[in-house]
Amino acid sequence: MKLPVRIDWSKFGLPAAFFVMLIIFTVINPAFFSARNMIQTTRQGAILFLIVSGQTFALLARGIDLSQGSVMSLVSIATISSIYVLGAYAGSIAGILFGAMCGFINGMLIAFLGIPPILATLGMLFVVSGVELVYTGGVTLTNLSDIDQGRLFWFGGGMIGPVPVPVIFAIIIGFLLYYILKYTLFGRQIYLIGTNADASSLAGLPIKRVIVLVYTVSALLASLGAFFLTARLSMGFPQLGEAWLVLAIGGAVLGGTSVFGGKGGVWEALLGCLVIVFLDNGLIVSGVSTFAREAIIGVVIIVACLGSVIKRRV
Amino acid sequence: MERRVKLSQSPILSFKGITKRFPGVVALRGVDFDLYEGEVHVLVGANGAGKSTLVKILAGVYQPDEGEIFFNDKRAIIRNAEQARRMGISIVYQNFNLINKMDVGQNIFLNREPTVGKIVRRVDWSRIYRETSAILKRLHVHIDPKSLVGDLPVADHQMIEIAKALAMQSRILVLDEPTSSLSEQEIEDLFHRISSLREEGVAVLYISHRLEEIKRIGDRVTVLRDGEYVGSESIEKISLEKVIKMMLGREVEKIYPWKPRPVGEVVLSVEGLGSRGAFENVSFSLRKGEILGISGLVGARRTELALAIFGALPTHSGRLIYKGKAARFNNPGDAIAAGIGLLPEDKARYGMFPILSVAHNITSAGLSLLVRRFGLNPRLERNITEEYVRKLNVRTPSVKTEIQSLSGGNQQKIMLAKSLFTNSEVLIFDEPTKGIDVGAKEEIYNLMLELAGEGRGIIMISSEIPEVLGMSDRILVMKEGRITAEFDRENATQEKILEAAL
Numbered sequence: 001m002k003l004p005v006r007i008d009w010s011k012f013g014l015p016a017a018f019f020v021m022l023i024i025f026t027v028i029n030p031a032f033f034s035a036r037n038m039i040q041t042t043r044q045g046a047i048l049f050l051i052v053s054g055q056t057f058a059l060l061a062r063g064i065d066l067s068q069g070s071v072m073s074l075v076s077i078a079t080i081s082s083i084y085v086l087g088a089y090a091g092s093i094a095g096i097l098f099g100a101m102c103g104f105i106n107g108m109l110i111a112f113l114g115i116p117p118i119l120a121t122l123g124m125l126f127v128v129s130g131v132e133l134v135y136t137g138g139v140t141l142t143n144l145s146d147i148d149q150g151r152l153f154w155f156g157g158g159m160i161g162p163v164p165v166p167v168i169f170a171i172i173i174g175f176l177l178y179y180i181l182k183y184t185l186f187g188r189q190i191y192l193i194g195t196n197a198d199a200s201s202l203a204g205l206p207i208k209r210v211i212v213l214v215y216t217v218s219a220l221l222a223s224l225g226a227f228f229l230t231a232r233l234s235m236g237f238p239q240l241g242e243a244w245l246v247l248a249i250g251g252a253v254l255g256g257t258s259v260f261g262g263k264g265g266v267w268e269a270l271l272g273c274l275v276i277v278f279l280d281n282g283l284i285v286s287g288v289s290t291f292a293r294e295a296i297i298g299v300v301i302i303v304a305c306l307g308s309v310i311k312r313r314v
Numbered sequence: 315m316e317r318r319v320k321l322s323q324s325p326i327l328s329f330k331g332i333t334k335r336f337p338g339v340v341a342l343r344g345v346d347f348d349l350y351e352g353e354v355h356v357l358v359g360a361n362g363a364g365k366s367t368l369v370k371i372l373a374g375v376y377q378p379d380e381g382e383i384f385f386n387d388k389r390a391i392i393r394n395a396e397q398a399r400r401m402g403i404s405i406v407y408q409n410f411n412l413i414n415k416m417d418v419g420q421n422i423f424l425n426r427e428p429t430v431g432k433i434v435r436r437v438d439w440s441r442i443y444r445e446t447s448a449i450l451k452r453l454h455v456h457i458d459p460k461s462l463v464g465d466l467p468v469a470d471h472q473m474i475e476i477a478k479a480l481a482m483q484s485r486i487l488v489l490d491e492p493t494s495s496l497s498e499q500e501i502e503d504l505f506h507r508i509s510s511l512r513e514e515g516v517a518v519l520y521i522s523h524r525l526e527e528i529k530r531i532g533d534r535v536t537v538l539r540d541g542e543y544v545g546s547e548s549i550e551k552i553s554l555e556k557v558i559k560m561m562l563g564r565e566v567e568k569i570y571p572w573k574p575r576p577v578g579e580v581v582l583s584v585e586g587l588g589s590r591g592a593f594e595n596v597s598f599s600l601r602k603g604e605i606l607g608i609s610g611l612v613g614a615r616r617t618e619l620a621l622a623i624f625g626a627l628p629t630h631s632g633r634l635i636y637k638g639k640a641a642r643f644n645n646p647g648d649a650i651a652a653g654i655g656l657l658p659e660d661k662a663r664y665g666m667f668p669i670l671s672v673a674h675n676i677t678s679a680g681l682s683l684l685v686r687r688f689g690l691n692p693r694l695e696r697n698i699t700e701e702y703v704r705k706l707n708v709r710t711p712s713v714k715t716e717i718q719s720l721s722g723g724n725q726q727k728i729m730l731a732k733s734l735f736t737n738s739e740v741l742i743f744d745e746p747t748k749g750i751d752v753g754a755k756e757e758i759y760n761l762m763l764e765l766a767g768e769g770r771g772i773i774m775i776s777s778e779i780p781e782v783l784g785m786s787d788r789i790l791v792m793k794e795g796r797i798t799a800e801f802d803r804e805n806a807t808q809e810k811i812l813e814a815a816l
């Protein structure tokens with residue numbers, strides 16, 4: 001039986017709010033819309049997008065990844081340390097893989113030992129930041145050779161034409177993730193498992209394998225974000241990831257990914273992180289203080305979470 | 315049973331011109347409906363006719379788009395469930411509303427826990443468990459008030475849900491398909507309770523797809539079709555055939571369209587299978603093209619047997635021979651890959667992905683069938699799932715609709731489609747027609763015959779003895795984890811089955 005499907009206007013609410021926000025900030029300070037500021041902001045946005053996408057995988061599987069921030073710090077340190085030994089390219093890959101491995105361990109703890117995601121990843125958060133502090137003593141790692149520094153910096157601070165390098169990477173990765181979630185078995189299985197684990201098990205889905213992969217992907221994407229940040233700074237910074245965890249979860253939820261699993265995706269991740277990055281930047285350009293900015297973004301995220309809880313009730 | 319309907323008085327509740335729309339569907343279209351004190355009013359209609367929507371409007375879950383509700387002749391707006399409860403309306407929902415992580419007592423007294431103490435008010439746990447015991451005892455159910463709801467089988471959930479509604483002092487009692495998972499004895503007890511509530515002047519609204527119940531319990535019947543009011547009639551004045559005609563707009567020719575068919579070689583045999591705490595030494599075989607009915611009381615461990623064959627429950631003894639070779643399914647994935655499909659009994663918990671689309675639900679157990687060169691093929695998925703929706707006559711705006719917005723019976727049909735999607739050679743249907751209307755039952759039986767005709771072996775577990783008698787080629791009876799009897803179609807009777815089951 002075919003009946004006309006009504007358009008769901010709620011889907012357009014956030015994009016509309018986003019454009020209104022862009023206009024308001026431009027009116028307050030035209031410098032907001034300058035090429036320089038846009039390039040700077042999209043660079044931040046690209047990095048946040050990677051991290052939010054990673055968190056999205058965990059949320060879709062009805063989990064959460066609290067270790068993203070500390071894994072990012074670890075990747076920063078590990079990347080620079082490895083570059084000392086292996087050179088810029090191999091060192092970077094080693095650093096990123098190091099981060100992904102933390103995610104793999106998260107996944108094993110959750111899937112095979114049955115530890116709830118919130119606890120497993122919280123544990124990982126502490127272990128990783130502990131290891132990292134012992135290793136660095138809290139000191140920033142610098143002193144790359146000129147060649148390595150030049151090669152590394154290109155990934156974070158370079159441009160291809162008018163577009164920052166991380167943005168190019170983020171776009172490619174974004175399409176890849178979209179494809180994975182929508183057109184691969186793995187992607188579909190994440191949604192099924194996140195929606196009803198009991199039914200997934202009776203449908204014969206490889207739940208454990210999917211969970212391990214999900215947390216590996218989450219950490220891998222956070223690590224990529226950390227890599228681009230580290231590249232731009234060209235140093236290993238033990239506090240690199242601290243502020244990002246909240247933004248990662250907040251961005252995902254703000255964009256419309258549900259904390260109850262099974263709902264959301266790359267588009268939602270993109271939307272959420274664009275709103276956060278441009279809001280933050282707009283507030284800076286409008287002269288709002290750092291603390292006030294954090295408070296405002298915090299409020300926006302809480303309102304978004306409320307929205308998602310209310311939507312679920314109805 | 316004596317019927318005393320005081321229709322002279324004015325109704326306690328009346329709906330006037332109620333319309334409710336959902337995206338893509340008009341669930342109710344100007345429906346009028348009256349409910350009197352001291353009557354059992356049966357509401358019937360095909361799957362998706364709008365019965366549960368009417369209940370949810372009464373419960374304050376949905377607001378009508380048009381029309382008015384009168385309560386004791388006064389216009390009433392029921393804003394939420396809390397208000398409905400204060401008005402004395404208690405409801406047994408079709409999809410249970412129990413909290414799995416709480417125990418039975420906590421569930422029954424949820425949000426209205428009695429307290430003790432004047433200064434510091436504490437929850438009176440001993441009273442909760444005492445009263446829960448009393449309520450359960452009155453319904454003759456043997457469930458420990460302290461057991462976790464999540465650990466109990468669906469049949470118990472239904473009883474607890476009923477106990478919860480009966481525990482409240484209500485003026486209007488609504489039961490939306492309360493008997494779909496109950497045993498005959500439990501139904502008997504429930505009807506007893508309903509009758510005595512009727513004597514006390516409670517107004518009862520009763521919804522069921524088991525039409526024989528209309529005559530047993532009802533005073534009046536109202537029929538809905540496609541969201542429209544068709545008519546109301548007092549029970550003595552109407553025949554079941556007439557009710558079916560009003561529901562479907564057509565007649566159902568034969569309820570059980572069974573025909574003799576050729577039956578092939580053995581495809582699956584179960585030899586001395588046992589699963590600790592569930593069943594022991596179960597042996598039987600299933601032939602190609604055969605419909606093997608398994609009857610028994612609720613709790614006879616038929617569901618566990620199905621799960622064990624399917625690799626979802628560990629076994630400690632015995633073995634399976636599948637297509638002539640010893641087979642071992644360590645998990646459902648193995649069983650599905652080998653060509654076995656299961657329609658589970660508890661479809662909400664073990665079958666449905668509520669927030670996902672109809673299409674994603676149907677394909678969830680056989681995703682690899684959709685993989686083409688570039689991964690999952692959405693066009694293929696849409697085409698195949700639309701085919702199922704058409705074939706099973708599912709009422710849904712599209713295959714992209716979230717399954718949770720379908721009516722209960724239509725959700726069940728999607729679950730059936732899901733078990734068929736994997737193209738299995740052996741199909742295990744655990745309560746396949748629960749919550750499904752008479753017209754659709756006929757279609758499902760025809761489909762089962764078609765599947766058997768293609769040479770598939772079908773195991774049909776059902777608590778409805780007439781269904782088992784009507785559709786099976788051979789019948790097994792289970793009791794307390796053992797097979798107690800086996801009958802050929804010709805020799806089986808209701809009495810013999812009951813004797814073996816009790």
Ligand SMILES: Nc1ncnc2c1ncn2[C@@H]1O[C@H](COP(=O)(O)OP(=O)(O)OP(=O)(O)O)[C@@H](O)[C@H]1O
Nearest residue numbers: 336341361362363364365366367719720721722723
């Ligand atoms: N929340 C909802 N969102 C969208 N559509 C809905 C919603 N609830 C019900 N519907 C639609 O309204 C119609 C009536 O559904 P309802 O649940 O009232 O049927 P029903 O008579 O109880 O059927 P059943 O016998 O299968 O339980 C159906 O087509 C259903 O798809």
Ligand SMILES: [Mg+2]
Nearest residue numbers: 366408721722
């Ligand atoms: Mg219903």
